[in-house]
Amino acid sequence: MEQYILEMKNITKEFPGVKALDNVTFSVRKGEIHALCGENGAGKSTLMKVLGGVYPYGTYKGDIYIDNEVMKFQNVKQSENAGISIIYQEFALVKELDVGENVYLGKLPGKAGIVDWDMLYYETSKFLKELGMDINPHTKIKDLGVGQQQLVEVAKALSKNAKILVLDEPSAALTESEVQTLMGILRELKKKGVTCIYISHKLGEVFDIADRVTILRDGKSIGTFDIKDINEDKVISLMVGRELTERFPREEHTAGEVVMEVRGLNVYDPEGTDSLVINNASFQIRKGEILGIAGLMGAGRTELVTSIFGGYAGKKSGEIFIDGRKVEINKPADAIKNGLGLVSEDRKRYGLILQQSVTTNTTLASIDKICDWGVINSNKEYLNTSNYVKELRIKTPNLRTKVNNLSGGNQQKVVLAKWLMTKPKILFLDEPTRGIDVGAKFEIYNIMNELVRQGVAIVMISSELPEILGMSDRILVMCEGSIKAEFNYRDATQEKIMYYATGGH
Ligand SMILES: Nc1ncnc2c1ncn2[C@@H]1O[C@H](COP(=O)(O)OP(=O)(O)OP(=O)(O)O)[C@@H](O)[C@H]1O
Ligand SMILES: [Mg+2]
Known part of the structure; x- marks a missing residue:
């Protein structure tokens, strides 16, 4: 029998109206880089949140084994103590704190309740250097670009000495050279025996770095493959369930x-x-x-x-x-x-009100189009929104769903819908x-x-x-x-x- 550092067996996770994971089994070998691929809404982040204790034991079906021992995480802390460190797609940095404080959030170094700040900033600089990033650890997070924030997240995860490091869409905000830095770090970590689960929509990276790949589609596992036994086109067709022949529909x-x-x-x-x-x-x-x-x-x-x-x-x-x-x-x-219309890069900061519904967010910038005499006409609001949801194939249980319950990619589509509805010239x-x-x-x-x-x-x-x-x-x-x-x-x-x-x- 094969030795796995991590086995997630028959995991099923439901949200109201959505079966996000449907009997998924996912096995990871010690020391490998294991990519997790799938379309927006396939269930990748949900699977990792189950692993990370975000969804506690009892709120999903199935079992998690680490080194053959069954785990029943009640919270994130317990999962971290078992050696799991996850960098979530929507990062969790505190914007008002500085880089050093964020890296050490929840585990400030020091004795008898006195924080050793010199140590904190010294260690943070060290991690950042390892990441090849020239960031002052005293900089406030809100003053960094999204890409740099992402690297701070990686530093934070490294500082926890994780056995299993999960990166959910880490490169989305990184430039080419930062991606190369990240790949270098992952290779180094692999040499040190750290196991890594890597989620990315960029298949080039997946084929560059991963040893194996698991593909999810509609909450089901489609299979796990050795990277050398599969190619990009095959992964894509397994992800989408059909052949996709061209990547860019160029028109004259x-x-x-x-x-x-x-x-x-x-x-x-x-x-x-x-x-x-x-x-x-x-x-x-x-x-x-x-x-x-x-x-x-x-x-x-x-x-x-x-x-x-x-x-x-x-x-x-x-x-x-x-x-x-x-x-x-x-x-x-x-x-x-x-x-003018603007779909901004940081959908959290400028694009969306996460606690509000798909409808509210979609109509946010076009209130005049759905109002009669200054009052929102909910019929118009509904019709307009449902059109765009259909056209952009936004995957949502219904139009009243809060956007923070949508998968990352579907949130981006809501931002796009919002601006399309304003019918911009530019x-x-x-x-x-x-x-x-x-x-x-x-x-x-x-x-x-x-x-x-x-x-x-x-x-x-x-x-x-x-x-x-x-x-x-x-x-x-x-x-x-x-x-x-x-x-x-x-x-x-x-x-x-x-x-x-x-x-x-
Ligand atoms: N907290 C939640 N409440 C309700 N539905 C949710 C919640 N979290 C996720 N979902 C739904 O579960 C499904 C899987 O979402 P998940 O975020 O795991 O997708 P993903 O594979 O990570 O997608 P992406 O590539 O866009 O990040 C989606 O249909 C999503 O709308
Ligand atoms: Mg996701």
């Missing part, structure tokens, strides 16, 4: 007139200093085109679009024209009035397919094409170069707050984009 678009022009945009650091986050950016957006914005993390892409949208804290100067008319956009409401998409499975990505690309056919101009920020190359008509490359290059998609290659994204080195 004929760009129309200029709908928006940005001239000499300067954006200042929100701290009030003179340093520029965006330096003299000028560009045009045409009706019926997809403009891709490529660049590394920290290049200023998010700052560029959020400041145009009136949602950035720093001061700005320069001019914005919409349909040839100069406009003043000082807050998001001004942007919406002028026909739609900014900041990392629109982050954390979204291949099948749903394809649906989102199709929706983008459909919008472009209707004459919408789309500006898409993406850190995934294949996506930039696969979907954009035109590509801007940013580095250090400036636009460094512009390409027609036909002339662009990964190498050329990387050349400018890294400052021309």
